Amino acid sequence: MVELIQNFTAGEADLMNADKIPDIIIGRLPVYLRALQRLSAKGIQTTSSQELGEIVGISAAQIRKDISQFGEFGKQGTGYSIPFLIERLKDILKVDRVWEVVIVGMGDMGHALARYNGFANRGFIIKMLFDNDPKKVGQKVGEFEILDLNTMAEKIKQNKIKIAMLTVPAAAAQEVAEQLVKAGVKAILNYAPTSISVPAGVRVQHIDPATHLQRMTYYLE
Amino acid sequence: MVELIQNFTAGEADLMNADKIPDIIIGRLPVYLRALQRLSAKGIQTTSSQELGEIVGISAAQIRKDISQFGEFGKQGTGYSIPFLIERLKDILKVDRVWEVVIVGMGDMGHALARYNGFANRGFIIKMLFDNDPKKVGQKVGEFEILDLNTMAEKIKQNKIKIAMLTVPAAAAQEVAEQLVKAGVKAILNYAPTSISVPAGVRVQHIDPATHLQRMTYYLE
Numbered sequence: 001m002v003e004l005i006q007n008f009t010a011g012e013a014d015l016m017n018a019d020k021i022p023d024i025i026i027g028r029l030p031v032y033l034r035a036l037q038r039l040s041a042k043g044i045q046t047t048s049s050q051e052l053g054e055i056v057g058i059s060a061a062q063i064r065k066d067i068s069q070f071g072e073f074g075k076q077g078t079g080y081s082i083p084f085l086i087e088r089l090k091d092i093l094k095v096d097r098v099w100e101v102v103i104v105g106m107g108d109m110g111h112a113l114a115r116y117n118g119f120a121n122r123g124f125i126i127k128m129l130f131d132n133d134p135k136k137v138g139q140k141v142g143e144f145e146i147l148d149l150n151t152m153a154e155k156i157k158q159n160k161i162k163i164a165m166l167t168v169p170a171a172a173a174q175e176v177a178e179q180l181v182k183a184g185v186k187a188i189l190n191y192a193p194t195s196i197s198v199p200a201g202v203r204v205q206h207i208d209p210a211t212h213l214q215r216m217t218y219y220l221e
Numbered sequence: 222m223v224e225l226i227q228n229f230t231a232g233e234a235d236l237m238n239a240d241k242i243p244d245i246i247i248g249r250l251p252v253y254l255r256a257l258q259r260l261s262a263k264g265i266q267t268t269s270s271q272e273l274g275e276i277v278g279i280s281a282a283q284i285r286k287d288i289s290q291f292g293e294f295g296k297q298g299t300g301y302s303i304p305f306l307i308e309r310l311k312d313i314l315k316v317d318r319v320w321e322v323v324i325v326g327m328g329d330m331g332h333a334l335a336r337y338n339g340f341a342n343r344g345f346i347i348k349m350l351f352d353n354d355p356k357k358v359g360q361k362v363g364e365f366e367i368l369d370l371n372t373m374a375e376k377i378k379q380n381k382i383k384i385a386m387l388t389v390p391a392a393a394a395q396e397v398a399e400q401l402v403k404a405g406v407k408a409i410l411n412y413a414p415t416s417i418s419v420p421a422g423v424r425v426q427h428i429d430p431a432t433h434l435q436r437m438t439y440y441l442e
Contacts, residue, residue: 026440031432093435094438094441108332109330111329112330116414116430118414119431123434163437165430193337205436205437213343213384213408214314214316214344215248216410217320219247
């Protein structure tokens with residue numbers, strides 16, 4: 001009964017960041033954090049690399065190795081303190097603060113993300129929604145009013161927002177991504193069904209259902 | 222101007238499938254396939270591990286190593302034949318056929334996926350949509366009529382459907398996942414903001430925006 005919670009990684013031990021922590025390890029940390037937060041929500045205080053491994057579908061040896069990159073977190077045989085490890089992972093991943101996020105493109109996907117209730121206590125808060133459709137601008141989605149795309153660059157700069165979720169049609173994705181980058185955005189979660197090019201120093205994660213499905217068909221009969 | 226198209230992997234070289242191809246490599250193949258199909262769409266016939274690496278954000282050495290797991294695909298110095306590599310990857314990933322997929326939960330996310338135009342030539346076709354809300358059942362989304370959740374198990378069995386996208390609220394996710402598994406589904410793309418437990422032999426990929434965002438905040442200033 002193991003769920004393979006699978007992580008989204010750049011896939012490369014040799015893609016190093018400035019601190020020389022391999023990108024592939026950074027990619028697994030949010031998966032560990034999510035599992036630990038769920039254990040914590042059940043009132044559980046300690047865990048082992050074995051238990052964590054069974055939850056996330058990663059070997060205990062790999063988990064110990066990954067976590068040891070950031071210091072000593074548990075003694076042999078006593079397991080990890082969940083609250084301590086959560087705090088440390090939140091600190092490492094810089095989600096010990098709350099990042100403001102904008103959503104650009106208020107179609108079905110934009111609405112779904114604006115209403116998504118999985119961001120709480122994860123380090124993110126939706127701050128603004130944008131669309132270029134005059135019929136949508138001014139409408140409300142929950143507590144948010146949809147703002148005019150023409151005002152986006154200015155508002156992102158004013159609020160020093162660094163993160164955007166891009167949910168525009170494929171044909172508009174590259175142009176909007178460039179506007180986001182120009183306004184100071186450094187991380188884009190791209191839901192548009194196309195790839196986007198960004199300058200060095202800007203991160204993109206592409207959420208592509210077909211790629212994620214192809215990840216599983218290999219194992220089907 | 223390199224986009225880090227990042228792959229969704231189980232993260233483990235030691236999670237082996239029956240054929241002993243590491244799961245982590247299988248996780249990168251859909252990312253290579255997507256990049257190759259985009260090059261092919263531009264009329265490009267050959268590529269190198271360097272060029273492919275720049276597109277997907279994975280080292281050339283890793284790409285050569287991954288691809289060599291499945292046989293000889295290119296000669297030193299002449300690069301890879303794109304059409305040949307595409308065919309081979311589609312074959313390996315079993316997307317040289319078309320898999321029928323159901324969507325369960327016709328909220329914003331279900332609608333977004335039902336209308337998603339990124340599945341063409343990727344190995345998947347949406348076959349049926351389900352919801353349990355009497356107001357939604359019978360409504361049309363594009364060419365599809367939303368069907369009653371009560372008929373789901375029977376219809377999935379009849380059509381021998383193996384893949385589902387789960388877009389129900391968190392509170393319903395585990396119960397619906399169990400119904401899907403009982404009806405024969407072997408692969409679930411889980412968009413619900415919760416983890417689900419499935420028996421061995423069933424694959425789950427969790428699309429969790431917060432986890433994907435946390436993957437990037439590490440790199441932000």
